[in-house]
Amino acid sequence: MPQLAVPGRKTARRRVAAPDAAPSRVLHKGQQTRLVILDAALALAAEAGLEGLSIGALAESTGMSKSGVFAHFGSREELQISVIHEYFQRFEQEVFYPAIQEARGLPRLRALFENWMKRVTEEIQSGCIFISGAIDFDDRPGPVRDALACSVRVWLAAVERAATLAKEEEELVADADVRQICFEIHGLILSVHYEARFLQTPGSIERAQRAFEQILARYSSGAH
Incomplete structure (x- = not known):
């Protein structure tokens, strides 16, 4: 099964399990602790953004010592990058992998969008780390910005591939023009975040869904 490869991300990763399936392997205590920390870090980043992450804040959130958290990440920057990678991994598990079970072509492209929209609706209250991170790091070159940009580019390439x-x-x-199609679809997602989360405009999700169908209709071979 293909996966979205993010440069710099560790290749060892949790497998996507079928619903109700038993875990494929038992995590070592250190791995379990790291996942607990990452869960807390993701929750903190959703509320305060990547800039709100710190070893101290995470230690307080998890009830661990600062040295205990530091032992798993080593620096604030490494923590931020690890959170980005974990967020992306969960994103692909929820959005990408289920979609590629669909037939190639419009069924797969539609599944990618529908899964993406489902995740968006779940993040209306918490916010998207990729979007908040882009605001915080758009003009700040460095490893954190690189990790954010790389993750988004890899995902958009997958959408473009589905359109291709x-x-x-x-x-x-x-x-x-598959790049134009991808651009328009991405624009819908960004609009939903702005309209539904910031402006709290009623019906934003439904408008985005209708707009997606209009994009497909405009480029569909059956409409010409």
């Missing part, structure tokens, strides 16, 4: 497959299956018109 739909074009190859002749479900989209021959001259369909």
Whole structure:
């Protein structure tokens, strides 16, 4: 099964288990502790952003000592990057992997969008680390910004690939611009975050879903 490869991310990763399936392996105590810390760090980052993460804040949140948290990450920057990688890993487990079970072409592209939208609706209250991180680090070069940008680029490349497959299956018109399609789909997601989370505009989710169908209709080979 393919996976979205993020440069710099450790290749050892938790497998995606089928619903109700038993864990594929038993985590060592150190790994379990690290996951507990990452869970707390993700929750903290959702509320305060990546800039709100610190060894001290995480130690207080988990009830651990600062030295205990430091032993797993070593620095605030390493902690932030680890949170980005963990967030992306969970994102691909919830959005990407279920979608690639669908037939290549429009069914897969639609599944990617629907899964993405489902995650967006779940993040209306907490916020998206990629979006808040882009605001915090857009003009701050360095490893944290690189990790954020890389994760987003890898994901958008997967969406573009799904659109390309739909074009190859002749479900989209021959001259369909897959980069434009990806750009418009990404724009819908960003709009939903702004409209639903910041402006709290009623019906934002439904508008985005209708707009997605309009994008497909505009490029669909069946409409020409």
